[in-house]
Amino acid sequence: MEDHKKKAQVSKRFEGKVAIVTASTQGIGFGIALRLGLEGASLVISSRKQKNVDDAVEKLKGEGIEVFGLVCHVSNKEHRKNLIEKAIEKYGRLDVVVSNAAANPSVDSILEMKEPVLDKLWDINVKASILLLQDAAPHMKNGSSVVIISSIAGYKPDPPLSMYSVTKTALFGLTKALAAEMAPDTRVNCVAPGFVPTNFASFLTNNDDIRKDFEEKTMLNRLGTTEDMAAATAFLASDDASYITGETVVVAGGMQSRL
Template identity: 75%
Template sequence: MFLSQREREKKRGEKMKRFQGKVAIVTASTQGIGFGIAQRLGLEGASVVISSRKQKNVDEAVEKLRTQGIEVIGVVCHVSNPQQRKNLIDKTVQKYGHIDVVVSNAAANPSVDNILDTQESVLDKLWDINVKTSILLLQSASPYLHKGSSVVFISSIGAYQPQASMGMYGVTKTALLGLTKALATEMAPNTRVNCVAPGFVPTHFADFITRNEDVRKSIEERTLLKRLGTTEDMAAATAFLASDDASYITGETVVVAGGIPSRL
């Protein structure tokens, strides 16, 4: 059957709307990788629920997304706060009635100390925010996830070889790889659970690494593609795993690090 150019363009547009009619929660999503993911899902048709700790950041991010035609609401949520986690889920369900995608992106790295020099309070914070709150958030969200839903954890290349200055952070990100496997089994067959392990991306979160020109060049040299990653790179991988294009993929981690060695 012959299609006119307009019809072909319409079909291409429909194909790119992989999340039309779907609802996606992205935590820590007012800047950096989280914002990039929310933007990508929204541009592909999702109704997006974004969150972060500060109302000002939430309001500014919502405005940016709405100017791009994205259906979005913003909720203040410090993921370690039980009431704010509950409010994030409640506001989403009140507005949209269900949840199709959860992207767990919130993370902290409050210390560059060696693991054996790290204070217990810091160890607790790293574990709570980087691992435990991901579980607690899904405990609240899971009743509203239906057949065909998807969860994506955001881990790190550091999960495979934790660096000395980010040792415990890397260990918590390694835990997300195991959590992905365990929850993929537990939540099957209705919900798929996957993980993205970003390489080095020059965001505010990673600024203490990438702002140093010598360190930046060293990372680029270790990377087969000779560049740092972008938030768009991470968003593209996350959108793929969350979409029906990955409907036969669960329990897997996709390393998006430009070829930095991670595993065989």
């Protein structure tokens, strides 16, 4: 059987194109940036910490990818504006925006969650995508693409991730609404990852029993990889998906999401 972790043979679907990926120095975001870069995109990556940005830029340049990085707290208006402005200043165009940033600051129940925590969840997980695209949209021309990263949890908001999951549910609706607003020049789609063992999902990497339970809930008997999520995102962002907009693709190994 072919190893699912085997490095994908990539085409060059993004040659001559410029892509911004938020929260892209680790985990799924870095995987997406790497895939787009290997397919020829000039990349603008970002993270909250300068060291993470520097480390990621070095790794990507080591793969022969054209890239520069910026510190960007997506809930910060000036940081978002700077991210777009610097991308246009350096590359003169913007073809792909991948909104990947997310936060999960609490596992409290919804009825016990404090208002500042609620604000942070909605600000980063939902509002930041809207506000980033308000800045980016004027620069996105015919054939451009947006991919919003949600979660399979958005289909089934269970404790202890209920409120986080509800923000991810909102992204499904946001994708539909933005697809209508940004058509016909810009397509907007969504990826709903299953469970991927990253630093963000440390409960999967730190507890063998939990990991095994999630693996058994999939049809493929394994968790997802950052490469799996990157491949789906690259497809939706590429011209191969030129007649797909307003859709959510679940990438979860057959884990139950919807009929």
